[in-house]
Amino acid sequence: MKAAPFSYVRAGSVAEACEWLRRDGPDAKLIAGGQSLVPMMAMRLTRPRRLIDINEIAALKFVAIEAAAARTGACTRQCVVERDDALAMRAPLLRQALAWVGHTQTRNRGTVGGSLVHADPAAELPLVAQVLGATLVLRSGRRARRVPAVEFFTGPLMTSARPEECLEEIRWPVWPESRTGSAFTEVSRRHGDFALVAAAAQVALDEEGRCVRASFGIGGGGSAPRAFPRIAKRLVGTRLEEQPVKDAAREAAGEMDFFGDLHAAADYRKHLAAVLAERALRAARAQARAIAVEG
Amino acid sequence: MADDLYPIAVEVNGVARRSQVLPRVSLVDWLREELRLTGTHVGCEHGICGACSILLDGEPVRSCLMYAVQADGHRVTTVEGLANPDGSLSVLQDSFCEAHGLQCGYCTPGMLIAAQGLLDTTPQPTEEQIREAIGGNLCRCTGYQQIVDAIQLAADRLAAPGKS
Numbered sequence: 001m002k003a004a005p006f007s008y009v010r011a012g013s014v015a016e017a018c019e020w021l022r023r024d025g026p027d028a029k030l031i032a033g034g035q036s037l038v039p040m041m042a043m044r045l046t047r048p049r050r051l052i053d054i055n056e057i058a059a060l061k062f063v064a065i066e067a068a069a070a071r072t073g074a075c076t077r078q079c080v081v082e083r084d085d086a087l088a089m090r091a092p093l094l095r096q097a098l099a100w101v102g103h104t105q106t107r108n109r110g111t112v113g114g115s116l117v118h119a120d121p122a123a124e125l126p127l128v129a130q131v132l133g134a135t136l137v138l139r140s141g142r143r144a145r146r147v148p149a150v151e152f153f154t155g156p157l158m159t160s161a162r163p164e165e166c167l168e169e170i171r172w173p174v175w176p177e178s179r180t181g182s183a184f185t186e187v188s189r190r191h192g193d194f195a196l197v198a199a200a201a202q203v204a205l206d207e208e209g210r211c212v213r214a215s216f217g218i219g220g221g222g223s224a225p226r227a228f229p230r231i232a233k234r235l236v237g238t239r240l241e242e243q244p245v246k247d248a249a250r251e252a253a254g255e256m257d258f259f260g261d262l263h264a265a266a267d268y269r270k271h272l273a274a275v276l277a278e279r280a281l282r283a284a285r286a287q288a289r290a291i292a293v294e295g
Numbered sequence: 296m297a298d299d300l301y302p303i304a305v306e307v308n309g310v311a312r313r314s315q316v317l318p319r320v321s322l323v324d325w326l327r328e329e330l331r332l333t334g335t336h337v338g339c340e341h342g343i344c345g346a347c348s349i350l351l352d353g354e355p356v357r358s359c360l361m362y363a364v365q366a367d368g369h370r371v372t373t374v375e376g377l378a379n380p381d382g383s384l385s386v387l388q389d390s391f392c393e394a395h396g397l398q399c400g401y402c403t404p405g406m407l408i409a410a411q412g413l414l415d416t417t418p419q420p421t422e423e424q425i426r427e428a429i430g431g432n433l434c435r436c437t438g439y440q441q442i443v444d445a446i447q448l449a450a451d452r453l454a455a456p457g458k459s
Binding site for chain 2: 001002003004005006007008010031034035038039042043051053055056079102103104105106108109191192
């Protein structure tokens with residue numbers, strides 16, 4: 001359970017990290033919190049020749065709230081995002097999801113960006129990125145490009161990030177509607193484990209309780225978490241009554257490409273997905289309804 | 296390259312330590328094998344069991360999920376650093392004895408570190424907060440109840456020194 005030999009370099013800036021990536025090509029790997037990479041290296045599932053440590057780059061650690069989006073640096077620790085009250089006000093799904101991510105000790109070290117780039121299909125934060133429609137800012141040298149979450153996650157542990165790119169920041173859209181509610185729920189074998197199935201939802205209501213905006217998604221056990229904008233759109237205009245919510249959840253679950261493993265059969269995952277998506281939508285609605293109408 | 300040694304300077308339990316390490320050496324292996332601080336235990340070596348928990352800059356992390364080279368410039372507290380300066384047990388450690396919060400003792404250093412991290416930020420934790428704080432630490436002996444009791448006892452004692 002020891003990593004294979006590798007060489008190590010501590011990058012002082014994103015530019016420096018990109019330069020090392022360019023020089024070493026696919027033999028090099030960036031390390032942020034290391035909460036997934038280090039175990040994989042210990043089990044020799046991966047053996048990079050060089051680790052480029054981005055933990056000491058201060059410019060990658062921040063939380064900034066803007067009108068339309070909350071921005072987090074790629075190397076911002078999960079515990080920092082979890083504790084940030086201003087962020088929880090504007091993008092509450094992040095804190096709700098982080099309660100399911102690992103344990104205190106891993107969230108103290110693990111980073112939000114690292115979880116996204118690792119792209120475990122059962123991880124919680126990629127699902128949040130899909131449901132909120134987050135944008136990932138990837139940098140290589142002087143060039144930066146913005147990639148929407150829906151184009152970023154391409155499969156299990158696979159993303160559209162290029163080998164020479166370093167994730168710089170994540171932009172989480174903030175919904176302007178005052179009556180916005182969200183929820184995250186999952187089933188895992190033990191609390192803190194990766195999800196067998198997870199679901200997340202965010203909805204906004206008008207003063208009469210009609211849905212004006214909805215987004216929801218499902219993760220765990222498929223090739224990548226995904227949101228269902230087409231199905232969610234049909235919830236707009238309803239009061240998120242039992243039947244439309246149930247129908248939407250069931251249709252979305254049917255679109256997931258679940259596979260079975262020794263923890264859960266594909267059919268069971270599909271069943272669970274419909275149940276959890278429904279619960280997430282209902283909990284998000286309940287939270288939005290609890291917010292008093294302004295004025 | 297891969298067999299190059301990297302210089303590091305780490306403050307461990309208040310003492311400045313300098314060393315030369317291979318990048319592949321985990322922080323827990325460095326603490327145990329080079330500094331001979333064998334209080335921190337190696338369990339699963341892949342971040343599941345929590346036995347290797349230490350405080351990094353005051354916050355609990357798993358020392359098997361970090362390389363020693365990454366601790367350069369940081370502050371580490373191991374279970375050895377929890378005791379009072381005269382070597383006597385801290386209130387938290389003594390509470391584990393008092394409440395029978397251990398049996399075989401393998402998980403205990405990690406439990407103590409997780410509990411210390413909790414009490415540092417939450418001096419009066421609820422039972423739920425205690426269970427959440429030690430949720431990443433496996434114990435195969437106690438069934439956890441006495442560990443929860445021990446942490447609660449420590450919190451009570453620290454809140455009202457002199458009593459109990």
